[in-house]
Amino acid sequence: MTAEPDRETASAPPVAALAPPPDLPLQPSPPSTGQLQRWLAAAVVVAGLAALVSSTLLWQKLSTIQEQLARQSADAGSHAAEARAVARQAQELARDIAARQAVADTRLSEVALQRSQLEELMQSLSRSRDENLVVDIESSLRLAQQQSQLTLSAEPLLAALRAADERLARAAEPRLGRVRTAITRDIDRIKAAAVADVPGILLRLDELARQVDELPLANAVGASASRPAAPAPRSAQAAPAWWQQALSAVAEEARALVRVSRIDQPDAALVAPEQAFFLRENLKLRLLNARLGLLARQTDAARADVASAQLALGRYFDPAARRTQAALAALQQVQAQLRVVDLPRVDETLATLATVAAGR
Numbered sequence: 001m002t003a004e005p006d007r008e009t010a011s012a013p014p015v016a017a018l019a020p021p022p023d024l025p026l027q028p029s030p031p032s033t034g035q036l037q038r039w040l041a042a043a044v045v046v047a048g049l050a051a052l053v054s055s056t057l058l059w060q061k062l063s064t065i066q067e068q069l070a071r072q073s074a075d076a077g078s079h080a081a082e083a084r085a086v087a088r089q090a091q092e093l094a095r096d097i098a099a100r101q102a103v104a105d106t107r108l109s110e111v112a113l114q115r116s117q118l119e120e121l122m123q124s125l126s127r128s129r130d131e132n133l134v135v136d137i138e139s140s141l142r143l144a145q146q147q148s149q150l151t152l153s154a155e156p157l158l159a160a161l162r163a164a165d166e167r168l169a170r171a172a173e174p175r176l177g178r179v180r181t182a183i184t185r186d187i188d189r190i191k192a193a194a195v196a197d198v199p200g201i202l203l204r205l206d207e208l209a210r211q212v213d214e215l216p217l218a219n220a221v222g223a224s225a226s227r228p229a230a231p232a233p234r235s236a237q238a239a240p241a242w243w244q245q246a247l248s249a250v251a252e253e254a255r256a257l258v259r260v261s262r263i264d265q266p267d268a269a270l271v272a273p274e275q276a277f278f279l280r281e282n283l284k285l286r287l288l289n290a291r292l293g294l295l296a297r298q299t300d301a302a303r304a305d306v307a308s309a310q311l312a313l314g315r316y317f318d319p320a321a322r323r324t325q326a327a328l329a330a331l332q333q334v335q336a337q338l339r340v341v342d343l344p345r346v347d348e349t350l351a352t353l354a355t356v357a358a359g360r
Contacts, residue, residue: 130173131357137164137179138353143347149297153198154190157346161187164349175356182352190344201337202291204330208309209287212280215327216318283312294338303338304332 144160165183168176286309293302310331317324 020137080095090354130171130176133167133171134176134179134353134357137167138350138357140164141349141353145346151198154344158187160192161190161349163345179349179352179356182349185350186344186346190333190346198294201294201334204334205287205291208327208330209284209291211327212283212287212322215280215313216321217276217316279312279316283309286312290334299338303335306335306338 009256019184140160141157141164144156147156148154165180165187168180168183286305290305290309291301293305310328313324313328313331317327319325319328
């Protein structure tokens with residue numbers, strides 16, 4: 001390649017012969033083909049060297065990268081092995097935790113079931129205690145009411161109500177508060193009610209039955225039938241002489257021979273002496289029937305018997321006698337007391353207890 005430019009250079013004319021005339025301006029001469037070729041060869045050599053250097057650098061860099069990749073791959077493998085080991089441990093731990101969680105859930109469900117059963121048992125015990133208390137109070141009140149009806153006194157009923165109120169106060173159950181309110185109202189109502197003294201009425205009827213034999217009849221003969229006997233002398237010194245006593249006795253006998261009286265009831269005048277016994281016995285039976293009717297809680301029948309006894313006293317016995325008047329007054333008092341002989345009942349408390357026992 002270098003021989004051909006030399007031949008062209010040898011055959012070329014000398015530079016002086018080709019010089020331009022002096023009057024023309026100077027222009028740069030273009031480079032020759034040999035120089036261009038040298039420059040291109042140098043450029044190619046430089047490019048080759050640069051390519052070689054860059055290839056060497058790239059190869060070194062690639063080797064470095066490969067070494068790094070190898071180290072990273074080795075590290076990644078070791079990390080992957082460690083990760084797999086950790087994953088296996090995590091799986092085992094997860095299985096262990098899952099098993100423990102299942103056991104804990106089972107125990108928790110058992111504890112929850114036991115707790116619910118315990119709560120139900122406590123509620124049933126509480127309900128049974130309250131129910132037993134309500135039933136016991138109701139039975140005691142009914143028994144006290146029967147005792148009050150038998151004894152015709154409000155004291156047993158008041159005592160039972162107070163005892164029930166104390167038991168409810170000790171129980172301190174909120175849902176039983178309305179029972180205490182009903183008990184308080186019944187106690188106030190019983191205290192405010194006008195209850196007759198039934199034992200006193202019975203004693204008065206017995207006393208009247210014993211006094212029937214001493215009551216004078218309307219057609220009785222003698223001074224004692226219409227007026228009381230003469231009072232006894234106060235002292236032995238004021239006693240009259242014997243002849244005065246004899247004269248007084250004769251005068252009394254003389255006055256007793258003739259008696260003038262007014263009898264408004266014809267039946268009383270027609271009562272024979274032998275019928276007076278049956279009349280008194282019938283009056284006693286009326287009073288005893290009134291007593292039995294009062295004990296049997298038959299107040300209407302007792303009032304009817306007392307009214308019949310009053311009618312018999314006014315018709316067949318002496319109305320002017322003090323004993324007859326006292327007996328009539330006693331019968332009137334008994335008749336007035338029999339109107340309020342009924343004892344108050346505890347229906348409000350019993351109804352409240354029934355409502356509480358029903359769970360409403």
